[in-house]
Amino acid sequence: NMTVGDLLKTKYKVPPALKIAMMSTNECQMRVLEAFFKIFGATCWLTTSIDALIELITNGTDVHEVVVVDLGSVGVAEEALPFVNKVKDKMKPASRMCVLMPMSGKSAVVSVLPSTTYVFAKPPKSHQLSDMLTSLSGMPVATPKKKELLVDRVPEVTHLRLLVAEDNKTNQTLIKRQLKQFGIEPTVCDNGNMVIEALRESHYDLILMDCHMPELDGYGASTLIREMEKDRKLTGNRIAIVALTADALPHTRGTCLAAGMDDYVTKPLRKAVLKEVPD
Secondary structure (H helix, E strand, O other): OOOHHHHHHHHOOOOOOOEEEEEOOOHHHHHHHHHHHHHOOOEEEEEOOHHHHHHHHHHOOOOOOEEEEEHHHOOOHHHHHHHHHHHHHHOOOOOEEEEEEOOOOOHHHHOOOOOOOEEEEOOOOHHHHHHHHHHOOOOOOOOOOHHHHHOOOOOOOOOOOEEEEOOOHHHHHHHHHHHHOOOOOOEEEOOHHHHHHHHHHOOOOEEEEEOOOOOOOHHHHHHHHHHHHHOOOOOOOOOEEEEEEOOOOOOHHHHHHHOOOOEEEEOOOOHHHHOOOOO
8 A cells, every 4th residue: 555655756756865954943843844854755954043054054065955944933023034034145056945934924024035935834734845845856836826825824634644652641632732733633642552553554654752651661662663664564664753751861862762763852842842832
């Protein structure tokens, strides 16, 4: 059976081995976008500040075909324009900017952006991102009307299949509310055993994995998932696993990577991550 990733790659002719630099203070948003871009074989660099982004795109040897800038990370609207200009001035000629903007306060910034800039209301739809990647190959894509491009409504669904492994009901509610802003209705599992059973039934592009759960914890579940992938007991592309942990100790990331996870974010979720979730 074809996975959603296989269908996307069949529909959209995306150049191979794209390099994408991203800047946002919303960790969950970056991980979701990273998982989506990886479906097409892209390599992503994630940064959380303007200085880190500029350092990456100016001093690195790689040419990033796309530089994704989250204007929701900037703060008040009047700060957005110099922020965009500063990044734009440092970008290499072959790079294209993709701006993610809140639903309100866009007009002043949009009016001065280069015509080659991709502008999407947050959260971006999967077909918008796919069209953007396709356009880099020179292939024609359907051009949305200006109103639809700049003031697109929040999508109700997305192609990205996401599983949340979390035993705490309060955390489950918070994470589900946040992901809903991306049009994602995740599958939620209370422990690692439920995760394994869910993967036997269906393929997922990304797992947000709590490290400490009853019966089978996140470390054990991640290790088992990688073994199942190696033995071809799971279909589809390699599943991205991002740990959810309350630990912020220096060794935490190493422990997560050793278990087969790709990265981790700390709990509780920060206000910066949740500030765009409506009450």
